[in-house]
Amino acid sequence: MTSLTLALDAMGGDHGPLVTVPAALQALKSNPSLKIILIGNQADIDPLISHADSTVLNRIERIHTTEIVTMGDRPVHALRTRKNSSMRLALEQVRDGKAAACISAGNTGALMAMSKVLLKTLPGIDRPALVSCLPTVSGKPVYLLDLGANVACDSETLFQFAVMGSVLCEAINKNPTPKVALLNVGIEEIKGNDQVQQAGQILQHTEQLNYIGFVEGDEIYTGNVDVIVCDGFVGNITLKTSEGIAKLLVHQLKRGLNSGFFVRFLSKLISPRIQAVLSKMNPDHYNGASLIGLRGIVVKSHGNADEAAYLQAINLAATEAKRRLPEMINDRLESILLDINS
Amino acid sequence: MTSLTLALDAMGGDHGPLVTVPAALQALKSNPSLKIILIGNQADIDPLISHADSTVLNRIERIHTTEIVTMGDRPVHALRTRKNSSMRLALEQVRDGKAAACISAGNTGALMAMSKVLLKTLPGIDRPALVSCLPTVSGKPVYLLDLGANVACDSETLFQFAVMGSVLCEAINKNPTPKVALLNVGIEEIKGNDQVQQAGQILQHTEQLNYIGFVEGDEIYTGNVDVIVCDGFVGNITLKTSEGIAKLLVHQLKRGLNSGFFVRFLSKLISPRIQAVLSKMNPDHYNGASLIGLRGIVVKSHGNADEAAYLQAINLAATEAKRRLPEMINDRLESILLDINS
Known part of the structure; x- marks a missing residue:
């Protein structure tokens, strides 16, 4: 069984860790091959995972940061100044190959801007x-x-x-x-x-x-x-x-x-x-909008998603990762462009 | 009591005179100062008005034509070739001052093109x-x-x-x-x-x-x-x-x-x-979309409107005519443009 690692911006969304962490625990419980990196303030996250049993806890990694992207941050501002934000660190896990996909319920504009800069678009794709x-x-x-x-x-x-x-x-x-x-x-x-x-x-x-x-x-x-x-x-x-x-x-x-x-x-x-x-x-x-056309998988959850809805976003990211969506898009696009140009 | 005359493209819409004529009779019954010009094929229209009583019949004028604009007609084609269509004749009543407003449930694109050419836009308005x-x-x-x-x-x-x-x-x-x-x-x-x-x-x-x-x-x-x-x-x-x-x-x-x-x-x-x-x-x-910005009043009914819905479109046209909508828009626009330019 191949394991799959997802990076969660645990602080994103209206309810932050109160929704993202329980949903992560649910996902881990129902999928034994899943690992999750929870990125955010440990003071908020730790109490929410303390009761989890060891088979789940073993598959959680935590990255501590207190910085967040706020809903009011303009994309360019977030990109320049929120270098240690939970959103950015989550995307960096994907960029650095430590996670197969990233999920965030945070500021959509900032997520798009950061995703584009950190993960880059696929060859032949101008915009995600x-x-x-x-x-x-x-x-x-x-x-x-x-x-x-x-x-x-x-x-x-x-x-x-x-x-x-x-x-x-x-x-x-x-x-x-x-x-x-x-x-x-x-x-x-x-x-x-x-x-x-x-x-x-x-x-x-x-x-x-x-x-x-x-x-x-x-x-x-x-x-x-x-x-x-x-x-x-x-x-x-x-x-x-x-x-x-x-x-x-x-x-x-x-x-x-x-x-x-x-x-x-x-x-x-x-x-x-x-x-x-x-x-x-x-x-x-119908939670979980995918940001596609990038060299990595990014799923955006509704800001006001509840636990069940956020779980949907996690599952969507896991499915896209298993199917290797960016590689599929890349292969398909290459073949279509070759066909058109031939 | 000032009388108000409306021109009806009686042939327009999915059901043609079967809907437009009964709706016209209803409108005439409930509004004694209203006159209606029914434009279309008399063979279709006459049997539908024969039972109406004289107080209503007196306020109906008929213009006979067998030509119609079809739903498949391109706007430019309709404009060039459907010179005797019920739609065009209805708009001409408004242009010639014989009716205060026109109602059609026919081809929207053709209605817009014909309205613009026959009625012209108000000064300062580029497009209706x-x-x-x-x-x-x-x-x-x-x-x-x-x-x-x-x-x-x-x-x-x-x-x-x-x-x-x-x-x-x-x-x-x-x-x-x-x-x-x-x-x-x-x-x-x-x-x-x-x-x-x-x-x-x-x-x-x-x-x-x-x-x-x-x-x-x-x-x-x-x-x-x-x-x-x-x-x-x-x-x-x-x-x-x-x-x-x-x-x-x-x-x-x-x-x-x-x-x-x-x-x-x-x-x-x-x-x-x-x-x-x-x-x-x-x-x-919520039937009746108005084509505004013209020097005359044109109301477009849904193609599949029933009698009650088509009556709404007639009433809307009557209200716009009573309020002299084109003149109101013209005055207001002039005053705003003066204000901006001063």
């Missing part, structure tokens, strides 16, 4: 992308990228995102021919801005990808497509809008079921079922 | 914008623009949209100081692409608008803001994404409430209430 997996009507998840790592993207970058998203879906979901689409304002060839149209032209001639064309926003959640590509400006707004409308629907539903004695009484009885549905729609249940 | 009203948690609707009339917008265009959206909200919702925001990937000043950042700078110096800064996608549906501005690429995808996730939630909820006898039995009992909530969230209930 933030990608996440979303629920769909068909039950089959969809990968959406970029979610905000790059606010403006040219067609070449969108093309690279399409390749990376496709390989990710192949690697994680074992889908040999993921359907890849570009997010656009219409499905006709003439629709959209220049970047999207040009990216569509490149993708149409990329035989190694299962490119199906343009899709509109309402296709994201149908499950008809496996990978949807857009720039980070559109992706971020799309994701946040989805959270917003989900909250609106839940609000309306609660209000609708809370008026009139009979309706209120009956809806109380089925409320666990309604809660179960709504909690499935909670973004935390 | 498509704007719609969305539901929010607070119960107060929000105006989102542009929804797809312009896939790429510079900062000046976004600024013009902000002015137009604000005046629309003032005119329709009688809100004297609507809160106006730019849709962005973060609320900090440094966030976003060049267009949004530059538009933010212009708006910060526009004292006549209640500009509150950047908002993220999850703010659209809270009701904290009255007018949200973005380019048509982002706006269209945002709107379609909202429809997609709403459908996903409804699907999950139905599935969750349809398993297990007890839950199924109870949820059947409250299903009218759940239906009522969901139907409120149906985009048709």
Whole structure:
């Protein structure tokens, strides 16, 4: 059994070690080949692991630091001044080959900037992308990228995102021919801005990808497509809008079921079922956005993730590490670029 | 009592006269000062109005044409060849001062292209914008623009949209100081692409608008803001994404409430209430997107609107005509531009 080591920025996120450490213990308990490096303030971390049994404790390494990246730190500032932060030290474990992947629930901008500088992008990739997996009507998840790592993207970058998203879906979901689409304002060839149209032209001639064309926003959640590509400006707004409308629907539903004695009484009885549905729609249940295109694995957890959600992010990092995602993307990209240039 | 005349593209939409004509009769019945010009094939329209009583019939004018703009027509093609289409004739009624506003449920791209050419934009407005009203948690609707009339917008265009959206909200919702925001990937000043950042700078110096800064996608549906501005690429995808996730939630909820006898039995009992909530969230209930920035009033109905939804679009057009929306936007824009240049 090969062991796998993950580096955790234990201080990142709204709840810091109170969430990251119990989730790490859970992950270690359920996966005997896993090792975890907990990076952060030992005064906060140690009391949380003291009760763990030795089979788990043996697989924990701790790196002590009191410095953190705050949520208000600008990326450039974090990069220049937070040299001993838990986030940076966690990324350095990956850079130095001491960990196969890094997980952080901290400041997204700082994480992206540090990841790019410390880990570097893969050859042929200009910019890393933030990608996440979303629920769909068909039950089959969809990968959406970029979610905000790059606010403006040219067609070449969108093309690279399409390749990376496709390989990710192949690697994680074992889908040999993921359907890849570009997010656009219409499905006709003439629709959209220049970047999207040009990216569509490149993708149409990329035989190694299962490119199906343009899709509109309402296709994201149908499950008809496996990978949807857009720039980070559109992706971020799309994701946040989805959270917003989900909250609106839940609000309306609660209000609708809370008026009139009979309706209120009956809806109380089925409320666990309604809660179960709504909690499935909670973004935390799809926790873990991957920063892909780097020479190492970085997973970003929601800042307000709870223990179960943070565990998901850890498991995602472990899966990507086992499948050797960066190497897969690299191989695939090389082969596609050779194909296009030949 | 001043009378108001509206021109209806009776043939537009998935259901054509079967929806547009009954909705027109409804509007005429409930508003005795309204007149409607029904434009389309008399063979289809006449049987649908034959039963109406004379107080309604007296206020209907018909313009016969068998030509239509199809959903597949490219805007330029429609503009060049559909000279006698019901859509074009309806717009010409507005251009020629015979109607105060035009309503169509037909091909959006063709409607925008024809509107711009036939009605022209207001002085100082480069491009018309498509704007719609969305539901929010607070119960107060929000105006989102542009929804797809312009896939790429510079900062000046976004600024013009902000002015137009604000005046629309003032005119329709009688809100004297609507809160106006730019849709962005973060609320900090440094966030976003060049267009949004530059538009933010212009708006910060526009004292006549209640500009509150950047908002993220999850703010659209809270009701904290009255007018949200973005380019048509982002706006269209945002709107379609909202429809997609709403459908996903409804699907999950139905599935969750349809398993297990007890839950199924109870949820059947409250299903009218759940239906009522969901139907409120149906985009048709917020029917009627206005094409603003033109020297005339054009309202676009959803293609698949039913009678009640199409009636909403007619009522919206009537309200905009009564409030003389184009003149209001023109006056306001002039005054703001004078203020900025002084």
